[in-house]
Amino acid sequence: MTRDLIRVNGLSTRFFTQEGQVNAVEDVSLTIREGELYGIVGESGSGKSVLGLSIIDLIGSPGQITNGEIWYRNAEIADAIRSQRPSAVDDDFVELTSLSPETRQSLRGKSFSMIFQDPMASMNPSLTVGTQIAEGVEAQRRARANPMTTTSKTNRYGMKDYFTSLFLPRNDYIQPESRERAVELLDQVGIPDPAERAQEYPHQFSGGMLQRAMIAQALAGEPDLLIADEPTTSLDVTIQAQIIELLEELQRETDLSIMMITHNLGLIAHMCDRLGVMYAGEIVERGTLPEVFDETVHPYTKGLLGSVPNLDEINSRLQPIEGNVPSLIDSEMGDRCYFVDRCPAAMDICHEHPPEYDLEGEHTVQCYLANERSTDDEKVPASGGDVNE
Numbered sequence: 001m002t003r004d005l006i007r008v009n010g011l012s013t014r015f016f017t018q019e020g021q022v023n024a025v026e027d028v029s030l031t032i033r034e035g036e037l038y039g040i041v042g043e044s045g046s047g048k049s050v051l052g053l054s055i056i057d058l059i060g061s062p063g064q065i066t067n068g069e070i071w072y073r074n075a076e077i078a079d080a081i082r083s084q085r086p087s088a089v090d091d092d093f094v095e096l097t098s099l100s101p102e103t104r105q106s107l108r109g110k111s112f113s114m115i116f117q118d119p120m121a122s123m124n125p126s127l128t129v130g131t132q133i134a135e136g137v138e139a140q141r142r143a144r145a146n147p148m149t150t151t152s153k154t155n156r157y158g159m160k161d162y163f164t165s166l167f168l169p170r171n172d173y174i175q176p177e178s179r180e181r182a183v184e185l186l187d188q189v190g191i192p193d194p195a196e197r198a199q200e201y202p203h204q205f206s207g208g209m210l211q212r213a214m215i216a217q218a219l220a221g222e223p224d225l226l227i228a229d230e231p232t233t234s235l236d237v238t239i240q241a242q243i244i245e246l247l248e249e250l251q252r253e254t255d256l257s258i259m260m261i262t263h264n265l266g267l268i269a270h271m272c273d274r275l276g277v278m279y280a281g282e283i284v285e286r287g288t289l290p291e292v293f294d295e296t297v298h299p300y301t302k303g304l305l306g307s308v309p310n311l312d313e314i315n316s317r318l319q320p321i322e323g324n325v326p327s328l329i330d331s332e333m334g335d336r337c338y339f340v341d342r343c344p345a346a347m348d349i350c351h352e353h354p355p356e357y358d359l360e361g362e363h364t365v366q367c368y369l370a371n372e373r374s375t376d377d378e379k380v381p382a383s384g385g386d387v388n389e
């Protein structure tokens with residue numbers, strides 16, 4: 001039985017802007033298991049990236065996590081803080097939002113890392129690819145060798161190296177072992193002639209190769225969770241398929257969990273175990289792939305599925321559903337189902353905000369149709385037509 005790695009409970013992230021408070025992520029709950037590929041799908045502006053950034057603690061001003069908990073399984077940290085902060089520990093889990101900013105930051109790269117659509121943006125153009133990856137390796141090995149922590153795992157990283165590194169700027173001190181590891185990582189992500197390519201600069205790489213290098217960089221700290229935010233959108237179809245294959249391979253061969261953020265339902269169908277559908281900052285439907293795709297309840301999910309011509313095509317993109325994504329500005333949102341204006345099955349009650357209903361298995365949905373379904377066990381109202389047909 002696979003265990004939970006991440007448990008998000010009632011998470012809200014807001015941006016406090018001149019136009020008002022933007023509810024980018026609203027009361028979101030989900031779990032990601034060890035070694036799982038979890039999909040997050042939804043239209044543009046639904047809060048997918050903000051959810052990922054909240055987990056990895058990259059929300060900057062004017063944004064803030066305002067509510068909720070993010071529990072992360074890490075026995076080592078749990079043991080280290082159990083006595084000082086008992087409320088932030090539950091068994092092997094620690095609650096991330098109540099950790100100090102320093103501790104939170106130290107988990108980036110080591111516990112969680114994130115890859116983005118544009119690999120160029122996350123690479124430094126003036127350093128060789130090998131050096132950048134080696135820096136990540138070095139930083140993690142050094143952190144683990146820190147004599148102030150009890151978690152010294154790396155015996156190859158000696159105390160002399162550790163103290164030397166403290167007095168030198170980081171680029172000046174990269175152990176040869178860290179450079180070797182960088183080459184291994186480049187090899188692992190399928191870059192030919194990795195030792196030579198390590199000496200090259202990012203602009204010497206093609207888009208697909210740079211995406212691979214970015215994945216190698218994300219893996220440098222041996223994270224538990226990789227958040228992949230539209231990682232293939234900027235690549236052409238063949239290269240996309242190769243990158244997806246690489247991510248699947250990494251997930252199979254290591255116990256890495258991957259949270260895959262995408263517009264692409266074909267990709268979700270192809271690779272994910274479970275998924276959450278986001279709309280206007282909320283997860284409106286989630287569950288296993290068959291639950292969400294075959295037993296769909298939410299008209300928004302149906303709309304998304306209906307908008308994809310061919311789910312077998314990895315490259316099939318969402319066609320727009322009629323109508324617009326609502327404003328996420330708090331004062332304009334009101335207390336209703338946010339999909340009501342676009343919903344072909346809208347009922348009077350939908351002018352009140354629906355609760356989350358638990359259906360069979362792991363399936364949950366935020367829509368009154370779920371209630372309908374469970375009480376009279378009949379089909380959903382046919383009026384207004386099913387967007388899926």
Ligand SMILES: Nc1ncnc2c1ncn2[C@@H]1O[C@H](COP(=O)(O)OP(=O)(O)OP(=O)(O)O)[C@@H](O)[C@H]1O
Pocket residue numbers: 015017022023024042043044045046047048049050051061062063263328
């Ligand atoms: N720094 C910021 N300041 C203010 N609002 C922000 C900021 N970052 C994101 N938002 C808002 O949060 C909401 C969710 O944005 P997010 O980027 O998470 O959407 P998304 O689902 O990832 O969309 P896309 O598919 O286009 O990447 C949007 O309304 C966006 O305008």
Ligand code: NI
Pocket residue numbers: 048049050229
């Ligand atoms: Ni995004």
